[in-house]
Amino acid sequence: MSPQNSLYRRAYRLLNKTTPLPIDCGSLCGRRCCHGDASKGMWLLPGEEEYLRSIGAGEQFAFLAGEGNQGCSTLVCNGHCSRSLRPFACRIFPLFPMVTTQPGRPLRLTLQYDPRSLAVCPIAAKGLGVTVSFRQHLRQATRLLLQDPEITAYLLQTTTFLEEINQLSALLLR
Template identity: 50%
Template sequence: MSQNQQTRLILRAYQLLEEVTPLTTDCGELCGHRCCHGEDHDGMWLLPGEEQFFLGQPGFSVQPCQDNAGYPLVVCDGHCDRRLRPFACRIFPLFPMVRLSPLGGIMVQAQMDPRAQLSCPLREREQLRMLFRRRVQRAGEILVSDPQLRAYLLETTEFLEEVAALREKMLGQ
């Protein structure tokens, strides 16, 4: 798949999650907008090919990342034009988990991101608006049609499963 097609898929995923938020009200009021107030080194993991939207963009800095399957992350200054926010901000606290089915097909499921347990008061998938859950799921289904994005989502799902297992072992939750 060409880079143009990959870009188109990311933009379609962006569009699906342009206006739909986790709750019908501003969930940032529950937590003091914690998502947007990280430390200088905190950043949002970027999809393969997503850095093109942030390179040279005021208020954003693309940086190398030791995790994220080798892809970079983007750090923001805590304010953004919502239309420009990265995929990671649009889907949090969910993640489109991608797994291989026993028959070799691809399964996409919007699930709670275990990293959200550290910071987000929305702990249960069912607390989130159905439309938001469906859109995150649909965005994942769109992205997996690109081989590089599919490989990234498979690897990141595996990583997040390890995070969840480790947390369960350490905290019993």
């Protein structure tokens, strides 16, 4: 198993059972985050498509070549999936692990609502808050993935992109 595959296996396992709320949050909203279309896929991390294919997800999902996702693939589903095969993006929604650098200091990891979730997810839109356990598992899973330099570079770039969306939204709301 490649080093990235091993990290994904461990990160997925950490996020297998943890959920944003103590109840099934899909019952609040009719699973809105699963109602995308073929043009709106879930962003995959570097090497994640290969990992998903290695665990048999290639038959369940379509993968679009990297455009608009820092060169990484996007996963498209039909709105239903085996929970054990969900990609990282679905396991962590509506949060995103924002990773930033500080001169002479370790990488800084903060968990924030993904700005793309605000229009979709009632947890984010109403600021309901997520469970401590969800945050802890997401933090642990991200720390694992940050052992890989390619994934680290991706998270740094994506954090910059999402911060730009936040800044633009704040400007528009002024």
